[in-house]
Amino acid sequence: MIVDLRSDTVTLPTEEMLEAIRHAKLGDDNFGEDPTVNALEELAAKKLGKEAALLVTSGTQGNLVSLMVHSRRGDEVILEMDAHIYHFEVGGLCSIAGLVPRLIPGRLGILDPRDVEEAIRPPDIHQPRTSLICIENTHNLAGGICWPQESIKAIGDLAKDHGLAVHMDGARIFNASVALRTDVRELAKPVDSVMFCLSKGLCCPAGSLVVGNEEFIEKARRMRKILGGGMRKAGVLAAPGIIALEKMVGRLEEDHENARRLAIGLSKIPGISIDLKRVQTNIVFFELEKVDLKPQEFLEAINGKGVKALAFGRRIRMVTHMGITKDDIDYALEVCEEVLLKGPSKRRS
Numbered sequence: 226m227i228v229d230l231r232s233d234t235v236t237l238p239t240e241e242m243l244e245a246i247r248h249a250k251l252g253d254d255n256f257g258e259d260p261t262v263n264a265l266e267e268l269a270a271k272k273l274g275k276e277a278a279l280l281v282t283s284g285t286q287g288n289l290v291s292l293m294v295h296s297r298r299g300d301e302v303i304l305e306m307d308a309h310i311y312h313f314e315v316g317g318l319c320s321i322a323g324l325v326p327r328l329i330p331g332r333l334g335i336l337d338p339r340d341v342e343e344a345i346r347p348p349d350i351h352q353p354r355t356s357l358i359c360i361e362n363t364h365n366l367a368g369g370i371c372w373p374q375e376s377i378k379a380i381g382d383l384a385k386d387h388g389l390a391v392h393m394d395g396a397r398i399f400n401a402s403v404a405l406r407t408d409v410r411e412l413a414k415p416v417d418s419v420m421f422c423l424s425k426g427l428c429c430p431a432g433s434l435v436v437g438n439e440e441f442i443e444k445a446r447r448m449r450k451i452l453g454g455g456m457r458k459a460g461v462l463a464a465p466g467i468i469a470l471e472k473m474v475g476r477l478e479e480d481h482e483n484a485r486r487l488a489i490g491l492s493k494i495p496g497i498s499i500d501l502k503r504v505q506t507n508i509v510f511f512e513l514e515k516v517d518l519k520p521q522e523f524l525e526a527i528n529g530k531g532v533k534a535l536a537f538g539r540r541i542r543m544v545t546h547m548g549i550t551k552d553d554i555d556y557a558l559e560v561c562e563e564v565l566l567k568g569p570s571k572r573r574s
């Protein structure tokens with residue numbers, strides 16, 4: 226038995242998605258002639274209440290494209306200090322976009338507008354120009370925390386007052402929409418651009434989308450080409466994306482319920498420390514209280530029994546997704562408890 230809780234990126238496309246790939250109408254997307262890509266982009270823009278959308282190969286590419294459109298080389302970008310863009314996108318904002326990150330500590334990943342305003346550079350020939358504020362919804366390292374609508378609006382209003390743009394790394398924005406019971410259009414309304422992933426909880430084999438106004442998307446299309454992301458018969462990626470947006474969003478609630486079940490179960494296991502208030506969507510972080518038990522040893526032990534997870538320092542992350550059932554959660558809890566009570570098997574020298 227395998228219970229893979231490393232990430233919701235391990236989801237597999239549904240049979241309906243595979244059939245859609247087989248029967249997708251194709252054309253050359255570089256010429257704007259793939260009808261399936263065009264249909265997906267139109268649907269994505271409509272879903273998020275923006276003028277236009279662009280299919281990109283990944284969330285990392287989508288974020289980088291957006292930063293390159295909003296900012297010039299040498300500009301400074303304000304980010305929450307644990308932002309995915311800063312920690313897990315290979316430093317592309319510096320090495321490729323030529324941007325300077327300004328890291329601001331948030332509260333559970335959410336920026337305080339007062340801290341952001343203090344970080345905005347005044348016009349000064351000696352300093353980089355602040356051009357962009359990035360927010361992450363849901364916030365990965367904070368534990369899948371959702372940005373409330375009022376917080377997004379406050380950052381959006383502040384940015385307008387200072388003539389700045391706002392980009393949302395919304396890789397899991399539909400998880401936020403479901404958890405907050407707020408239309409995704411409302412979450413996207415205060416910001417200038419949003420990137421969201423098709424290949425996580427929405428179960429597509431690959432791909433992400435960037436949405437914004439028509440001028441932004443026109444420039445983003447050019448940046449995508451610079452980064453090698455110009456695709457040809459990309460309708461094979463777009464076809465499952467259409468199904469994802471039409472049929473897969475509502476089922477995210479099941480993932481959230483399973484994450485809550487997992488978190489509550491973990492909280493009852495001696496040797497585990499977990500903050501249940503942080504479990505809002507499908508991401509669960511917990512810490513090992515045993516100092517002599519290294520996270521990697523714990524992961525190896527549970528993996529030996531078919532349960533997979535990831536470590537971030539001393540924190541263990543488990544992510545629920547389609548294909549994970551209540552029975553899987555209960556089995557994962559049994560394995561974690563067994564390993565913590567007995568300890569990992571010692572290897573023979």
